[in-house]
Amino acid sequence: MPAILIRRLATAIPTLFAVVLLSFLLMRVAPGSPFDSERPLDPAIRAAMERAYGLDQPLPVQLGRYLANIATGDFGPSLVYKDFTVSKLIAQGLPVSLQLGGLALLLAALLGVGGGIAGALRPGGWIDRSVSVASSLAVALPSFVTGPVLALVFALWLAWLPVSGLGGPSSLVLPVIALALPVAGAVARLTRTGLAAALAQDHVRTARARGIAPVRVIVRHALPPALIPVVSYLGPAAAGLLTGAVVIETVFGLPGLGRYFVQGALNRDYPLVMGVVILYAGLILLFNLIADLLYGWLDPRVRG
Amino acid sequence: MRAAAVTLAAIALLALLLPLVLPWGHADIDWNAVRAPAFTPGHPLGTDSVGRDLLVRVAVGTRITLAVALAAALVALVVGVAWGAVAGWIGGRVDEAMMRVVDALYALPFMFVVIVLMVVFGRSVLLVFLGIGAVEWLTMARVVRAQVMTLKQRPFVLASEAAGARGPAILTRHILPNTAAAAIAYLMLTVPQVVMVESFLSFLGLGVQEPLTSLGILVHDGADDMDIAPLALAVPCFVLVALVVALNRIGEGLRERMAA
Numbered sequence: 001m002p003a004i005l006i007r008r009l010a011t012a013i014p015t016l017f018a019v020v021l022l023s024f025l026l027m028r029v030a031p032g033s034p035f036d037s038e039r040p041l042d043p044a045i046r047a048a049m050e051r052a053y054g055l056d057q058p059l060p061v062q063l064g065r066y067l068a069n070i071a072t073g074d075f076g077p078s079l080v081y082k083d084f085t086v087s088k089l090i091a092q093g094l095p096v097s098l099q100l101g102g103l104a105l106l107l108a109a110l111l112g113v114g115g116g117i118a119g120a121l122r123p124g125g126w127i128d129r130s131v132s133v134a135s136s137l138a139v140a141l142p143s144f145v146t147g148p149v150l151a152l153v154f155a156l157w158l159a160w161l162p163v164s165g166l167g168g169p170s171s172l173v174l175p176v177i178a179l180a181l182p183v184a185g186a187v188a189r190l191t192r193t194g195l196a197a198a199l200a201q202d203h204v205r206t207a208r209a210r211g212i213a214p215v216r217v218i219v220r221h222a223l224p225p226a227l228i229p230v231v232s233y234l235g236p237a238a239a240g241l242l243t244g245a246v247v248i249e250t251v252f253g254l255p256g257l258g259r260y261f262v263q264g265a266l267n268r269d270y271p272l273v274m275g276v277v278i279l280y281a282g283l284i285l286l287f288n289l290i291a292d293l294l295y296g297w298l299d300p301r302v303r304g
Numbered sequence: 305m306r307a308a309a310v311t312l313a314a315i316a317l318l319a320l321l322l323p324l325v326l327p328w329g330h331a332d333i334d335w336n337a338v339r340a341p342a343f344t345p346g347h348p349l350g351t352d353s354v355g356r357d358l359l360v361r362v363a364v365g366t367r368i369t370l371a372v373a374l375a376a377a378l379v380a381l382v383v384g385v386a387w388g389a390v391a392g393w394i395g396g397r398v399d400e401a402m403m404r405v406v407d408a409l410y411a412l413p414f415m416f417v418v419i420v421l422m423v424v425f426g427r428s429v430l431l432v433f434l435g436i437g438a439v440e441w442l443t444m445a446r447v448v449r450a451q452v453m454t455l456k457q458r459p460f461v462l463a464s465e466a467a468g469a470r471g472p473a474i475l476t477r478h479i480l481p482n483t484a485a486a487a488i489a490y491l492m493l494t495v496p497q498v499v500m501v502e503s504f505l506s507f508l509g510l511g512v513q514e515p516l517t518s519l520g521i522l523v524h525d526g527a528d529d530m531d532i533a534p535l536a537l538a539v540p541c542f543v544l545v546a547l548v549v550a551l552n553r554i555g556e557g558l559r560e561r562m563a564a
Contacts, residue, residue, distance in 0.1 A: 015408050022417075026424045140549045142500050144507040144520070145541045148527035156531050243415040247507065251527065261416075262508050265423045273423055277416045 008292050012285045019281040020070065020274075024063055027270040053077070075275035080267045086275040089260050094279075097256035100248070101241045103176045108183035108237070113230070115184070116191025117218065120226075123196055131188055138185030143244040147178040147251035164253035175252045179244045183237050187230055194226035201225075224298045231294045238287035242280050308553035315366060315547055322363035330364035331515040332356065342535050349535055352525060362539055365517040366547070372433045372518070373498040379437025380498075381491050384444025389483070391445070392452030393475050403449070406442050418501065422510045432511045436501050440494055447490050451483040489562045493555035496548045503544055519544045 041049075050056045053076075054065065069076060075086035115135065119128040154174060155163040162171045198204060199222050207221045208214075246258035253259075257276055264272035327346070328334065338355035340347050349358035391402040421435040455461060456479070464474050499519075505511030506520030514521070519540050526537030 011408070018408065023420055026420055029424065140552065141545060142504065142548075144504060144523055145545060148523065148530060148537055149541060151527075152530045152534060152537060239415075243504070246415075247504065250508065261419075262510075265419050265508075265510055268423055270423075273420060277420060280416055 005289070005293070008289055012289060016278070016281055016285060020067065020278055021063075023274045023277050024066060027274060028059060028062075070278065075278075076271040078264075078269055078272050080264070080269040080272070086271045089272060090257065090275060090279060093255060093257035093260050096254055097245055097249070097258060100172065100175055100179065100254065100256060101245055103172065104179035104183070104241055104244075105237070107176055107180040108187055111180065111184040112187025113191050113227075115188040116195060117223075119188070119192045120195035120199065121218075128192075131192065135185035135188040135192075138181045139189075141181065142247075143178055143182065144247045144251065146181055147175070147248050150174050150178050151251065164251075171252075171254075175248045175254060178251075179241060179248045182244065183240055186233060186237070186240075190229045190233055191226060194229050195222060198222040198226040228295065228298055231291050231298060234291040234294070235284060235288035239284050242283065305553055305557035308550040308557070311546055311550040312554065315543060315550070316370065319363050319366035319370065323360055323367070326357065326360045326363075328357040328360045330356065330361050330517055339529075339532065341533070349539060350533060352533075352536060353529060358536055358539065361517050362519075362522060362543060365519045365522045365540065366543055368429070368512055368516060368518040369499055369502055369520070369544075369547075372429065372436075372502045372512070373495050376433035376436040376440065376498040376502070377491055377494045379434060380441040380444055380494050381487060383437065384441035385448050385480070385483070385487055387441065388445035388448030388450075389452050389475060389480060392449035393456065393471070393479070395453070395456075399449075403446075406445055409439075409442055415501065415504070418505065419508075419510055422505065429512055429516065432502060432505060433498075436498050436505075440498060440501070444487065444490055444494065447486055448483050451486050452479055455479050455482050485562050489555065489558040492551065492558050496551035496555065499544070499548055499551065519547075 047056070054062060057065075066076070073087055075090065078084045078086050078089055081089060112135075115131045119131040122128055151163055151174060154160050161173050164171075195218075199218075201222075204217060204222050207217045212221075242258070245256060246261055248254070249256040249258040250262055257279070260272060261276040263269070264276065323330070333355045334340075334347070334351060334357065335355060337344060337347055337351050339353055340351040340355075342348070342350040344350055347357050347359070349362070351357055352361070387402065387406070391399045418435045418439055421438075422431065425431050461474060461478055464478055469477075502511055502518065503520030503523065506518045507524045508520075509524070511520060512518040522540035523537065523544065526533075526540055530537040
């Protein structure tokens, strides 16, 4: 396993570096400046502000300093939230986002794997057909549609749950559901196809012939190979959850990373946007890495 | 697939024709009917918070969304076909290097790359579709490359090579026309993805800008007013979902037909 880990890290680290480099260069060629305002700024003041933020140095020096700072977890000052560093904003938003994303991932896995198993047990049965319809609908509905619609029905009309804001577990119910739905749909599809194929394999037939209890056959023998495509979907799922969270946090007014990201993008808060993008890229690469490790656990042939 | 094609045609026709028939433009304000409820005479779906007719806005928004989607999908088609064809045709190390680039780009959180592009270069419709097209070409490149690799071995290609035709000529005359079927099938699958990305960006305020409108903006505005005017949320949501589902159906149908 270490070999595969090293091989993956060897591509993950340059990718992360490319993300940093790309976003750094893009931000520097961007027209306009964070110091632009309604009235032209006095050149002396502008020069002083550029010096304060280190923007008067040559590009390679700026890049080097930025990289060194990132390595210590310092993403620089936010240009818009004047009293905050980007790291402080991330530290505030990350727990909310992790909670939201973690719960959504858990719900998606439970719903998706459960639905997929239920469907694969009786191919063509009514459960199978309803799971299939539900999952294709869940995949096609973007989170910026499900979010407001769920809020309208369950928060405004039925008044079961709060519309927005963060306060207690009930305020997370709708966001988690809205975020989990598309991932759950995709997981259900993958599990359904994978399990149907696994159930037709020789080792499963043998296990059945030996009289092993049906539940045990599925859990021990058929499910692990069937879950391999699901695990390889983990990377894209993480990306999907992160992008979904950007919308969901905006819709439900949750003070997470995604909201800071959108605010930063709308306000051209370069350091904030870069910090969040680098963090997101790192998270997605991490999830891909976890997926690779899970492969070895599920499929003995990869362990080698 | 027929139902999907009819749905798509109906949505596209309504989006094209309604703005020509209706008396209001998408940015016209009816001062006498601000926040009019649905079924008000003259405003079948009512008006929004500044008195703009909702029906015409949905039609124009659908138009913009479709136009952006088509344009971005074409950008993806051109870049993807060029990249994939060159990689597949040359093969060897060049192929390896070019496909590595594709793999690396796959690992990027592309939605965030588009957002960064929007932040950097300002928010304009032109950039929205260039940006989306620039990140949606990856799968197209893979599809076309695989096609080119198999076509390269086919007798008619070998024959024209033996007859002394030059590489670029073979590529453009014999190979690319034969990849067209797969490329078009995949193009149809790219369009709904682009529709989603565009609506996502516009929903966040990072895509199409007012006074222009798009389905994403309409969903966003509808969500703001959903307690007073649920239709303002429901109608654009419905059109968007119907559009995406229909496009996906058609794309998948085409792909199956190509594979068969």
